[in-house]
Amino acid sequence: MKNPYLPEIAKIMDIRDEALGGRPIKTFKVVLSNGHEFNHKPGQCAMVGILGIGESMISIASSPTQKGYLEFSIMKMGKVTSALHACEVGDTITVRGPYGNGFPIDDWKGKNIVTIGGGIGQAPLRPILQYILDNRNDFGQLDIIYGARTSNDLCFKNELLELEKRKDARVHLSIDVGEPDWTQFVGFVPTNLLQVKPSPENTIAITCGPVVMIKYVIKNLLELGFSDEQIFTTLENRMKCGIGKCGRCNVGNLYVCKDGPVFTYATLKNLPEF
Amino acid sequence: MNIQKLRDEAIRAIGRKDVKYLIGYQRGSYGFRVSPAFIQTKEDVDRLIFSPLCHLSLTKYLTLEEIIPVSEEKQKASKIAIFARGCDSRALNQVIAEKGIPRDKLFIIGIPCEGVIDRKKIEARFPHVTDPADVIEENGKYIITIGDQSHEIQKEELLADTCKVCQYPNPFIYDKLVGDKVAPRPANYDDIKSWEEKPLEEKLDFWLDQFDRCIRCYACKNACPLCYSLVCILDRLNPQWVKRSNDTSENLMFHISRAFHLAGRCISCGECERACPMDIPLMKLNRKLEKDVKDLFSYESGKDSESKSPMTTFHVEDREDFIL
Amino acid sequence: MGTLILQKDKLKDFLSSLDEYTLWAPVQKDTITLFEVIKDPKNVSLDLKHQAKIPKEAVFPQTELLFSFDKDGIIKKTDSREMKESIVFGIRPCDARSFLILDPVFEGAIPDPYYLSRRNKAILVGLTCTEPFSNCFCTSLGGNPFSQKGLDLIFTELNGKFYVEVVTEKGKKIIDKTSSLFTAASTEDTKQREELAQASESKIKRQINLNGIPEKLAMIFEHPFWKQIATKCIGCGICTYTCPTCYCFDIQDEPTLRKGRRVRIWDSCMFGEYTLHASGHNPRPTRAERLKNRIYHKFKFNVDNFGVPGCVGCGRCISLCPFNVDLIESLSAIKSIE
Numbered sequence: 032m033k034n035p036y037l038p039e040i041a042k043i044m045d046i047r048d049e050a051l052g053g054r055p056i057k058t059f060k061v062v063l064s065n066g067h068e069f070n071h072k073p074g075q076c077a078m079v080g081i082l083g084i085g086e087s088m089i090s091i092a093s094s095p096t097q098k099g100y101l102e103f104s105i106m107k108m109g110k111v112t113s114a115l116h117a118c119e120v121g122d123t124i125t126v127r128g129p130y131g132n133g134f135p136i137d138d139w140k141g142k143n144i145v146t147i148g149g150g151i152g153q154a155p156l157r158p159i160l161q162y163i164l165d166n167r168n169d170f171g172q173l174d175i176i177y178g179a180r181t182s183n184d185l186c187f188k189n190e191l192l193e194l195e196k197r198k199d200a201r202v203h204l205s206i207d208v209g210e211p212d213w214t215q216f217v218g219f220v221p222t223n224l225l226q227v228k229p230s231p232e233n234t235i236a237i238t239c240g241p242v243v244m245i246k247y248v249i250k251n252l253l254e255l256g257f258s259d260e261q262i263f264t265t266l267e268n269r270m271k272c273g274i275g276k277c278g279r280c281n282v283g284n285l286y287v288c289k290d291g292p293v294f295t296y297a298t299l300k301n302l303p304e305f
Numbered sequence: 306m307n308i309q310k311l312r313d314e315a316i317r318a319i320g321r322k323d324v325k326y327l328i329g330y331q332r333g334s335y336g337f338r339v340s341p342a343f344i345q346t347k348e349d350v351d352r353l354i355f356s357p358l359c360h361l362s363l364t365k366y367l368t369l370e371e372i373i374p375v376s377e378e379k380q381k382a383s384k385i386a387i388f389a390r391g392c393d394s395r396a397l398n399q400v401i402a403e404k405g406i407p408r409d410k411l412f413i414i415g416i417p418c419e420g421v422i423d424r425k426k427i428e429a430r431f432p433h434v435t436d437p438a439d440v441i442e443e444n445g446k447y448i449i450t451i452g453d454q455s456h457e458i459q460k461e462e463l464l465a466d467t468c469k470v471c472q473y474p475n476p477f478i479y480d481k482l483v484g485d486k487v488a489p490r491p492a493n494y495d496d497i498k499s500w501e502e503k504p505l506e507e508k509l510d511f512w513l514d515q516f517d518r519c520i521r522c523y524a525c526k527n528a529c530p531l532c533y534s535l536v537c538i539l540d541r542l543n544p545q546w547v548k549r550s551n552d553t554s555e556n557l558m559f560h561i562s563r564a565f566h567l568a569g570r571c572i573s574c575g576e577c578e579r580a581c582p583m584d585i586p587l588m589k590l591n592r593k594l595e596k597d598v599k600d601l602f603s604y605e606s607g608k609d610s611e612s613k614s615p616m617t618t619f620h621v622e623d624r625e626d627f628i629l
Numbered sequence: 630m631g632t633l634i635l636q637k638d639k640l641k642d643f644l645s646s647l648d649e650y651t652l653w654a655p656v657q658k659d660t661i662t663l664f665e666v667i668k669d670p671k672n673v674s675l676d677l678k679h680q681a682k683i684p685k686e687a688v689f690p691q692t693e694l695l696f697s698f699d700k701d702g703i704i705k706k707t708d709s710r711e712m713k714e715s716i717v718f719g720i721r722p723c724d725a726r727s728f729l730i731l732d733p734v735f736e737g738a739i740p741d742p743y744y745l746s747r748r749n750k751a752i753l754v755g756l757t758c759t760e761p762f763s764n765c766f767c768t769s770l771g772g773n774p775f776s777q778k779g780l781d782l783i784f785t786e787l788n789g790k791f792y793v794e795v796v797t798e799k800g801k802k803i804i805d806k807t808s809s810l811f812t813a814a815s816t817e818d819t820k821q822r823e824e825l826a827q828a829s830e831s832k833i834k835r836q837i838n839l840n841g842i843p844e845k846l847a848m849i850f851e852h853p854f855w856k857q858i859a860t861k862c863i864g865c866g867i868c869t870y871t872c873p874t875c876y877c878f879d880i881q882d883e884p885t886l887r888k889g890r891r892v893r894i895w896d897s898c899m900f901g902e903y904t905l906h907a908s909g910h911n912p913r914p915t916r917a918e919r920l921k922n923r924i925y926h927k928f929k930f931n932v933d934n935f936g937v938p939g940c941v942g943c944g945r946c947i948s949l950c951p952f953n954v955d956l957i958e959s960l961s962a963i964k965s966i967e
Contacts, residue, residue: 333955335947336763341860366860369916371915433760518658521870522866522871524865549896550881552692579951
């Protein structure tokens, strides 16, 4: 029987600063030491950690179509994430996974996709974008709505600015409070969503960000005519085992690590505690 | 103890505009159990009891974070009324002195206490009792009524161990006093003194054996009226001072740390020992430290609401040049 | 599968002759009955009073080493092939059913090798319950003080002897190894056991009808009732740590200067930091939410996920709760909410 608690060792190949300031975010590019591929689905996560400190569940921020490495975008928050932020290129960390249900991306072929992200919430949405761009003809229109508190807090800035130049994707960035060089939308992400006004016709909407933002985005999506089945989100909770056994990450009778983290609004609205 | 007098005082207390609710005792859900009661209306008052079975330390509820919903008219009220026996009043004094709760937030109904029954002792004496039971004290005996049957037991057989050596049965601090003063028992540390004389090896073996079976449920800490930190240092994970795995060495570390945090503050209510599901004699540790603080610093906790415990204060004139 | 008699004075011989197994049994220690590995069968206590330690520890210990590591990486994985088979003796029928409730949690798409290797190597020997305690309510949960469910063998104390029922092949294997100690049971023996069983069942005083509880719970999540019942609770972990069906755990790293270990330890959903996010946000900030979650987990979510309530009615949480939070009282109150 395979031991699911035994992590693999991974080496950090690259560290990129995404956001500086009080809650810094870094993207870590890691390679599993035995060379094996996760072959994960976009939306799945992994328990990332350091021996002697602990583990945290982090979404895999790169698509499975990007072979040979995994990327994790991590915000410095507590014990484990602070220790990860103190790592340098060449250090080893532990990784185990992939866990969770992931996005049903094959079911979305032929549809238009709208992703609505806030802050670090863009990280689990990024593999969707990469997967679509790597399989561009399989999908319809692609709209990326993303905002953060300030322009310094925007993740994947360079990638998104590059995407803006493409004809086959539309990027709508926002920041909460105006800044002198900022020419795009100023305001909260749910308001920007109403501004962009994506059509619900043959469209799937996926959102991730702070819980408060998710609730308002869902409210606005419903107003725009999206059905419960068309709205997807990915949740997070404190996790320890990652495999639905330690009991703590449940929302209602479902475990975020095992039955999630991806849920449709149709499922969530019937769960207590959401 | 005239229960009607107590209930009348309770009605007066909750009738005050500035009192949100009263914390008292009510009959428990079966047998000899007693439950805390959160009284807001006159009808609620009829549930109040006060008997030798009422062993709980109610002062705990003043420092827990739960906010009890109250009626519209009581939203602006600032006080909580509470029953306090001798030991409870010492806990209140200690917490007030430590600025854990302001004096003007309390309306204290003091009740001199003749001692409480140890639930473990009475349940061993009368096992499998689910029918509601009552106990009254009369002439040094307990009259126990279970259903329609009555039994008479010598008080000392069922009295809680901490009550057998209770020096302070009368409340030190109160707004109203209900009941006649009770004669205190003399200070008695004989059991601790004979324990002190035992060889070190024997004492260590005893405690290692006891803490081997601690399951780290933290009932002792949570039941203690003086363990009211929002995040207990022994619960912290960042940094982590005590590992959560329950090996004997970590368990010993937890209990010794807790005992020292209580040194000079513990009021000997005995709730920790009564709550422990593994019957670990925690009061042995606490009373030893209580005796040491008394001998070394001539200090006993909770006698007034200003004095600070010697272990929590530092004066420039102290012999040691650091807080430890 | 067969019913046999073992003379009482032969019990020590029976247990001693099975020395190739690790033996777990109830042991009297001062005023408490512990449940632990014993070397000498004469220490076995058949008095099941005050059993705050539970047989579940034989397959799910409170502290379990997951693996140890040095500064260069993982060096030692716990290997179940090295573990001896075990005999878990003296299990109350309620605790026996708890194994059946824990199994589906640790099986499934990603099986847990630590639990399963111990579980598969454990032979469960029960002891029928002739003196139910004040708060026993196993009969309200489909159990019975003489139930064989989940056990491989079950012993009943008659006068001077044990009536032994062989329930499974695993149990039979043990009897075959020690067959010289057993004699056949007579119809008189069987009749005595029946009488004891009926007497025992009638001694259970507390009952509750759990029909409709999951449906009711589905409707009352936001009800103010939860704030009221939680006011008594002081947030310790007695109910969870003495519960035979609780399984929540924490995983912690314990490093030293040059090496360390990762352990799995029991955790309690009643503790504040159980669901605390690193950001400081806590989806269950007060005891009301945590007590609510515990009751929902046992009486609704477990039913949703596995078809049975996550409770065997042993009553320990009620007897041991220091401030009288009473599960049966709470369930009755839930039933009477309009």
